[in-house]
Amino acid sequence: MIDTSHIGAALPAFEVEVERGRLALFAKAIGQTDPLYSDLEAARAAGHPDLPVPPTFLFCLEMDAPDPAALRKRLDIDIARVLHGEQRFRYHRPAHAGDRLRFEPVIADIYAKKGGALEFVVRDTRVSNQHGEAVADLRCVTVVRNPQGAES
Template identity: 75%
Template sequence: MMNKAYIGHELPPFTVDVEKGRLKFFAKAIGQTDPVYTDEDAAKAAGHPGLPVPPTFLFCLEMDAPNPGALRDLLDIDIAKVLHGEQRFKYHGGIHAGDRLTFQQRIADIYDKKGGALEFVVRETRVTNQRGEHVADLVGTTVVRNA
């Protein structure tokens, strides 16, 4: 069983730049056809200062952490037993190419179901931009299958 004493534990914050080329590549990869995500002129005509971040792109940036497996390492989770449970995004402001984002991850909850056969880790991530503005919250739930 995972140690519930880690509830509330914060991982070290990290900073990632939002790169225009990566945004265009991601938009194409997910089949986004709205030119606002791939054409700077279309983005500006729509009122954006630059290319906007597609809705789920922050998950990719969160994986740019110095150690994307830090949570698994901390809780001693075997990657072979991991299932992706849930992922949510809440945006509080616009995020665009050229922004520099800081991610602060925290273990919000650890609980189990089915007599411990399934354990759940809820990670909350607060995202701020280079001006210190709170622009998004991410919530990810990892499920661990136990014997």
């Protein structure tokens, strides 16, 4: 069973520079045809200072953490037992190419279902820009399969 004493623990914070070329490639990869996300002139004509960050791109930036496995290591979770359970985004303001975003993840909850056969780890991450303004709150739920859980 995952030790619930980790609830409330902060994981290492980190900062990421939002790169224009990476935004344009992401837009292309997801089939986004709106030039707002790939053409600087179109973005500026729409009132943006630079290319805006597409909504789900913050998940990609979160993977830029110096140690993307920090949560699994801290909780001693075998990646072979991990499933991605849920991802949520709550936005406060847009982010753009050239912004420097700070990610501050916290273990928000740990709980079990099905007699311990499934354990859930909830990670909440506050994202702020270089001015300290809230950009978004991210929630990621990781499901850990534990075949012995129901027997323990």
